[in-house]
Amino acid sequence: MKVIPVNYMLEFEPIFKNFTFNGKEIITVDCKESVNTITMHCAEIKIKSCSVIHNNVVQKAVTKTDEKKEELSIIIKNKIKGRAFIEIEFTGELNDRLLGFYRSQYKQNGKTKYLATTQFEAADARRAFPCWDEPESKATFEISIIAENKFTAISNMPIISKKRMKNKTLYKFAKTPIMSTYLIYLGVGEFEYLTGKSGKIQIRVITTKGNKSKGKYSLELGKKLLSSYEKYFGIKYPLPKLDLIAIPDFAAGAMENWGAITFRETILLYDPKTSSTRTKQYIAEVISHEIAHQWFGNLVTMKWWNDLWLNESFATFMATKFVDKFYPEWDLWNQFIEDAMNTAMGLDSLKNTHPIDVKVNSTSEIREIFDAISYDKGGCVLRMLENYVGESNFQKGLKQYLADFKYDNAEGKDLWDAIGKISKMPVRTMVSTWLKQPGFPVVEIEKKDLTLHLKQRRYLLESDKKHNKGLWSIPLSVGLNDELFQKLFTKKSMSVKLPKNNIGFVANYGRKGFYRVKYDASTLLDLKMLVDQKKIASIDRWAIQNDLFSLCISGDDTVRNYLDFSDAYYDEDSYLATVNVAHNLASLYFRAFGEDFAQEIKSYTVNYLKKILYDLGWTPKKTDKHTDAMMRGFVISTLGKLDDDEVILECKTRYRQFMKNQKTISPDLVEPICSVMAWIGTSKTHDELTRLYRNAKTMEEKLRFLGALCSFKDEKLLLKSLNFSQTSEVRSQNMQLPIMKVAANPYGKKILWPWLKKNWPKLSKKVGRGNPLFNRIVASISSIADDSMEKEIRQFFKKNPTPGTERTQEQTLERIRINSKFLKNMRKEFTS
Structure with missing residues (x-):
C-alpha cells in the first residue's frame, strides 16, 4: 500500500429524528511514495468537505465516490510524501439493515424507543466512516460521540471525559491500541448496566432499561472466563474494560468488537424463572467464544x-x-x-x-x-x-x-x-x-484374521468421478477401551496388524478424527454385540451408528440394516448415542412420511422414543442431568408428531393448566407442548398461541410460541403463521425461524415454496440484502422440494438474484437430489 493509516480521530453524532448521523475524522497517514490521489473504502456516505494537510500546508481536495467498488478517491493538486493528515466531514444514514452504523427499535412500557449500534464485520465500517477497511490495515482510534442527554454512549475504550453542550453531551473515549476497523464499536442508547471486576479490569453487562437484572449470570461467567483465558494464553487482557452489550436487533448471534462485545438479547440475558436449559448453555458457549476472540482475532x-x-x-x-x-x-x-x-x-x-x-x-x-x-x-x-x-x-x-x-x-x-x-x-x-482440499475421507476396513486392510476415499453423498479425488493425512487411532495404536495414514491404502487376543476394535477411537469409517459386515456384527453389552465407550457407540446412518443416505448401506443395528441401543444410557439414534429414526420416518412403508419405520421410532420418555418421566427432577432437559423436550414433541395418543393426552392436560397459570410448565417444555397442541389444533389454538406470543415478556419466550405456530397440520393455518411472520410483530432477525420450522413440518411441504416465491421481494426487503440469515432461508428449501423442481428453483434464483447465497443455492439443489435419490432407494428396498 502506498498510503498507510496510523491513527483516526473520529467524531460521530447520531440524529434519531431523521435516522442520520454526522461525522468528522482526521486520519493521520504515512505516504510511502509521492501521491496526489488517495483511495480508501467508503459506502453509503455523503462527503461534505475534505482537505489534506502536509507540512502545515492545507490543500482542499476533490472527492469521487465509486458506489460499486465502495471506494472514495481524494484528489489533490500537489503531490505529498511522508506524514500527512486527511480531514473529512460527512453524513450517513442510521440504516435498519443491521449492518454498519444502524438503528435498533424496541418497546418499553408500550413506547417505541431507538438505539444506535454498529456491526462492522466483515466489511461494513466503511458505511460509518471513510477508512482502509481491511484486517491488515491496523491503526489506533480516538473516538468521540455526541449524544442527547438522555442517552449513554459506549465505545471500545473507557470514557475519559464528558462535556455538556446544551441538550447534548460530548463523550471522549481513550485511545485504542492498534487494531482493525472491523472491531470498532459505537453505541448510543438509554442503557443500564451491572458492573463487576476481574482483577483490575472492569466488566459490565449493558442492556436496555429494565433488563439488567437478567445480566447477573453473564457477568459472573464473563469474570471467570476472562481470568481463565489470561492464564491459558499467558497474556493479560489488553484493554482496561470489557462490556457485554445486549442489542434488541442483531443479525448475527454476537460480535467480538474489542472491549465492547455485542449480543442478541436472547444470547446474553438469562432469567432462571423463564429461561430454558438450552439457553443457559448457549449463553455460556457464546460468551466464551467471543472472549476467546479478544486474543485470537483481536490481538x-x-x-x-x-x-x-x-x-x-x-x-x-x-x-x-x-x-x-x-x-x-x-x-x-x-x-x-x-x-x-x-x-x-x-x-x-x-x-x-x-x-x-x-x-x-x-x-x-x-x-x-x-x-x-x-x-x-x-x-x-x-x-x-x-x-x-x-x-x-x-x-x-x-x-x-x-x-x-x-x-x-x-x-x-x-x-x-x-x-x-x-x-x-x-x-x-x-x-x-x-x-486445502474440500471434503473429508471415509476409511473402509476389511478384517482378515488379525490384519486390517484399510482404504481411504473422499466421502460424498452424491458421488461422481470428477469429485472423487482426495488424499488425507489421517491420524488413524484404533482401540476398544483403551487406544491400541495410532498411525498417520497418508496413502490410498495400508494394512495394520491387531495385537493378539484382542476382543474387538473401533477405528477412529474416541472420534477424534474428522472422518467416517465403513466396516465390513462381520466386524459390524461383532460391534453390534459390543454396543449392546456397552463394552465400547459411549462416544464410539455414537460414532458407529452415526457413520452407518450416513452410509445409508449415500447408498453405501441399507435402511433396514440401520434399523436392525439400532436395536443394540434400546438400553442406551449415554445422552450422545441416545439423542442421535432418536434423531436418526425420527428423520427416517419424516423422510418416508406419506409412503406405504412409513408405518414400519414409525413403529421402530415410537418404541425407541417411548422407552426414553418412560425413563425420563414428564416432570423435571432435581436429579436430572443437564442434557435430560433437552432430551425430554425433543422426545415429547416428536412423539406428539408421531400421533402417539398417550403423549397427546398428557400435552392437552398440561396445556390446559398452562393457559390458567403459565408457571405450571417448566421453560424447557413450553415449546414442545405448545407444538403438539398446534399439531392437533384448530384456528382457536392458532389464536391462543398468537396471543401468547404477543403477551410474552421476553424475546426467548416469544420465539417459543413463534416456533409452535409453525407446527399445525392445517395448511391454511401454516400460511397464516407465515404471513404473521411478515408483519412488524416479528423482528427481521427472526425471519428465518418460521420458514425453517414450516420447512421441517411435513404438512408445510406443499405450501412453503409457492409462499416463498410470492413473498420473496417482501422478504428481501425485510431481511435485507447481504444478510447472513438469507442463507438459512435458502437452505430450508431442501426439505420441501424434490428433484423434479430443480429447474424451476434455478430459474427462480436467476430472476431473483440474492447475492451472498450463490453457494448455498448450489448446496440446496444438491441436497434436494440426494434426498430424492434416498427416498427412491427406500421405496425399492421396502417394496422388494
Missing part, C-alpha cells in the same frame, strides 16, 4: 479473510474447552460432536462444499464463508490436531504464536509452524491436507 488478526476460519473455529473450539471446565456435568464435548461434527460433516459431504482455507476475492464472498465449514469443521480439525500433538504442545504452540504476532496480523501457516516447532511433528503437512 492477533488474520491477514486476509481466507483465514477467517482460523478466527472462528478457534473460538468455537476454545469456547467448548472452557465452558466444559466450568460445567463438566454439561457433557459439552459430546454435544460438540453431536452438533458441530454432524453439521460440518453434513455440509462437507456435498460436492458444493468448499475447502476450509478458501480464496476470498470480494467482500460479498466473505459473507458466504461464515458457515459450518469455517466454524464447525475448523473446530473439529483443531480438536483432531490437539489430540495428535498432545494438549501441552498445542497450548505451548498457541502461546508462542500469540506472543510473536500480538498487535499484528498472521496467517494460518504461522500457527502450524509454531505448534510444529514445539511438538517436533509434521503439523503443517498433516493439517494442510484438511485445509
